[in-house]
Amino acid sequence: xxxxxxxxxxxxxxxxxxxxxxxxxxxxxxxxxxxxxxxxxxxxxxxxxxxxxxxxxxxxxxxxxxxxxxxxxxxxxxxxxxxxxxxxxxxxxxxxxxxxxxxxxxxxxxxxxxxxxxxxxxxxxxxxxxxxxxxxxxxxxxxxxxxxxxxxxxxxxxxxxxxxxxxxxxxxxxxxxxxxxxxxxxxxxxxxxxxxxxxxxxxxxxxxxxxxxxxxxxxxxxxxxxxxxxxxxxxxxxxxxxxxxxxxxxxxxxxxxxxxxxxxxxxxxxxxxxxxxxxxxxxxxxxxxxxxxxxxxxxxxxxxxxxxxxxxxxxxxxxxxxxxxxxxxxxxxxxxxxxxxxxxxxxxxxxxxxxxxxxxxxxxxxxxxxxxxxxxxxxxxxxxxxxxxxxxxxxxxxxxxxxxxxxxxxxxxxxxxxxxxxxxxxxxxxxxxxxxxxxxxxxxxxxxxxxxxxxxxxxxxxxxxxxxxxxxxxxxxxxxxxxxxxxxxxxxxxxxxxxxxxxxxxxxxxxxxxxxxxxxxxxxxxxxxxxxxxxxxxxxxxxxxxxxxxxxxxxxxxxxxxxxxxxxxxxxxxxxxxxxxxxxxxxxxxxxxxxxxxxxxxxxxxxxxxxxxxxxxxxxxxxxxxxxxxxxxxxxxxxxxxxxxxxxxxxxxxxxxxxxxxxxxxxxxxxxxxxxxxxxxxxxxxxxxxxxxxx
DNA sequence: TCTCCATGAGTTTTT
DNA sequence: CTCATGGAGA
Numbered sequence: 001x002x003x004x005x006x007x008x009x010x011x012x013x014x015x016x017x018x019x020x021x022x023x024x025x026x027x028x029x030x031x032x033x034x035x036x037x038x039x040x041x042x043x044x045x046x047x048x049x050x051x052x053x054x055x056x057x058x059x060x061x062x063x064x065x066x067x068x069x070x071x072x073x074x075x076x077x078x079x080x081x082x083x084x085x086x087x088x089x090x091x092x093x094x095x096x097x098x099x100x101x102x103x104x105x106x107x108x109x110x111x112x113x114x115x116x117x118x119x120x121x122x123x124x125x126x127x128x129x130x131x132x133x134x135x136x137x138x139x140x141x142x143x144x145x146x147x148x149x150x151x152x153x154x155x156x157x158x159x160x161x162x163x164x165x166x167x168x169x170x171x172x173x174x175x176x177x178x179x180x181x182x183x184x185x186x187x188x189x190x191x192x193x194x195x196x197x198x199x200x201x202x203x204x205x206x207x208x209x210x211x212x213x214x215x216x217x218x219x220x221x222x223x224x225x226x227x228x229x230x231x232x233x234x235x236x237x238x239x240x241x242x243x244x245x246x247x248x249x250x251x252x253x254x255x256x257x258x259x260x261x262x263x264x265x266x267x268x269x270x271x272x273x274x275x276x277x278x279x280x281x282x283x284x285x286x287x288x289x290x291x292x293x294x295x296x297x298x299x300x301x302x303x304x305x306x307x308x309x310x311x312x313x314x315x316x317x318x319x320x321x322x323x324x325x326x327x328x329x330x331x332x333x334x335x336x337x338x339x340x341x342x343x344x345x346x347x348x349x350x351x352x353x354x355x356x357x358x359x360x361x362x363x364x365x366x367x368x369x370x371x372x373x374x375x376x377x378x379x380x381x382x383x384x385x386x387x388x389x390x391x392x393x394x395x396x397x398x399x400x401x402x403x404x405x406x407x408x409x410x411x412x413x414x415x416x417x418x419x420x421x422x423x424x425x426x427x428x429x430x431x432x433x434x435x436x437x438x439x440x441x442x443x444x445x446x447x448x449x450x451x452x453x454x455x456x457x458x459x460x461x462x463x464x465x466x467x468x469x470x471x472x473x474x475x476x477x478x479x480x481x482x483x484x485x486x487x488x489x490x491x492x493x494x495x496x497x498x499x500x501x502x503x504x505x506x507x508x509x510x511x512x513x514x515x516x517x518x519x520x521x522x523x524x525x526x527x528x529x530x531x532x533x534x535x536x537x538x539x540x541x542x543x544x545x546x547x548x549x550x551x552x553x554x555x556x557x558x559x560x561x562x563x564x565x566x567x568x569x570x571x572x573x574x575x576x577x578x579x580x581x582x583x584x585x586x587x588x589x590x591x592x593x594x595x596x597x598x599x600x601x602x603x604x605x606x607x608x609x610x611x612x613x614x615x616x617x618x619x620x621x622x623x624x625x626x627x628x629x630x631x632x633x634x635x636x637x638x639x640x641x642x643x644x645x646x647x648x649x650x651x652x653x654x655x656x657x658x659x660x661x662x663x664x665x666x667x668x669x670x671x672x673x674x675x676x677x678x679x680x681x682x683x684x685x686x687x688x689x690x691x692x693x694x695x
Numbered sequence: 696t697c698t699c700c701a702t703g704a705g706t707t708t709t710t
Numbered sequence: 711c712t713c714a715t716g717g718a719g720a
Binding site: 132133348351606607608609610 | 715
């Protein structure tokens, strides 16, 4: 067990902990994954049957990577470890046992995503004859998720609750489950069917949970049941990095765990990622949170390093300009683009940076658009496939019956749905009986014929790789995209090709008949939020929200738009609970940085079409980062029209001494000393200061 | 049924 | 500002 020697004292203590419930408080960059995977490897090498170990993570990526690391440490024997996300685990349980719940589900149910949920909810509202404008569908979806999480079942009869009940029965009638159900139903199974509960409680000798601060109530209940008998529960997490409470995560679960399991606690606070001035700023900041189930101070052996750098810009443009310049400078110093990240509180804030990066020719990539499987064309393709597998799937039929356009509008669709209800048939079968305009009828029959052909072609198919070609040929989807002449038609076509790649990969990955493979592949897709993007090896700066870089690290991190009202956001200002969560978000951001941390803010920026004036975020003061305002105030006040003229000598904070060789409108061209050379810089840019010659 | 415009909404989102 | 959506008119 060579790997044990690479652990530090606390990590080792956790790994060889003799047993019983253990809470490992793993601060940012303290070797959390290493400890968890070493623990699993240790258990296996000590003789534990890997198939009796259940380890749960929150992302598929984490699950996959952890499994690989365990296999690397112990050999292929470890493949049988149950290493899943909570949701994937729940799905497994449901595929086996869902029929035992009294809701009429069959094992071949389908998992729907958020957009499907919204669609169903708004359909219910319309069906009830209510005015859609009176409700926020998005709000209802969150509310329903909350209902499920809190397991509310005695309803008063508010309109919302009626919609919820209809939503729930629609799912059940249609053999659909949502993401919440993937956790809730397994819990219900365990709670109501003692035989099944006892089986799994006894079966899993060890239960391990990663990112424990992100568990919600249902997940905690599941954990409590699964760990109850053997009490070999090993959880790893950092309550200071809990940033998903809006999705139900409850970092107080850490306290519940210590209490309910009478667990021991080991703290990992030796950081291996960042230099210490960065860590000190992060430590300072998080101290302002009063509610910390596991307080700690991070420290590393990487020296003090550079102090976090604070930049005060006059407006959003100048802020982005500062960041772009700094990125180029760091790049020249040898930091690769993909070791730099620009982080912001919400997605709208990315735009200014994108524009500037395009102008400055800085390669970048934005994560956080619509995820691959949520794209229209992908969802359409999957709907065709699901419908071809089972013509009874009305929900998917509704999605694609008019794709591409077949003269079937809302009215015809409604008639079809009604007819299906009256005759107690699937909508697919009701096509033969419905009375609609001749064009619509023809469209429906063409559609039906096409689906039958696809279905029959599936019967003869052997590899998943063939699916997309057939689908595109039959549906003429690509042709219709081209005809529409959408500017993003090419992107859509490319996405469909990517989906084909996903399927052909599935051919090698899954076993069984074509249909068996396909069903596994579809399950996988339901649970995956994005494509395995390991192809992306181009060197780009990452633009992202804080939430999306949790767990990642970069040599240089730019935390931009550090403005009161944005970060922390307006909505958080009234509640200390929310402010603390925002502070944790900032803490997560700071602890991503290995060597360079920049925080910036602008006095004014364009947001939602109007000018917004902001004060610096309280998080700047709280982390005690030295501000440059004192040196700069003078310069800012004197920044009027044409501060600079040709021949002026300037001092730039980063590029040092230079001479102005040209001024065009507001851009000055300045020759700096070696190695920086000639740069174009906004003449009023706060990082430039005019100096007297030979100063 | 489709297309075009007015209207309103606009955190964060592992699954 | 930008995007999605729903209603009115062709």
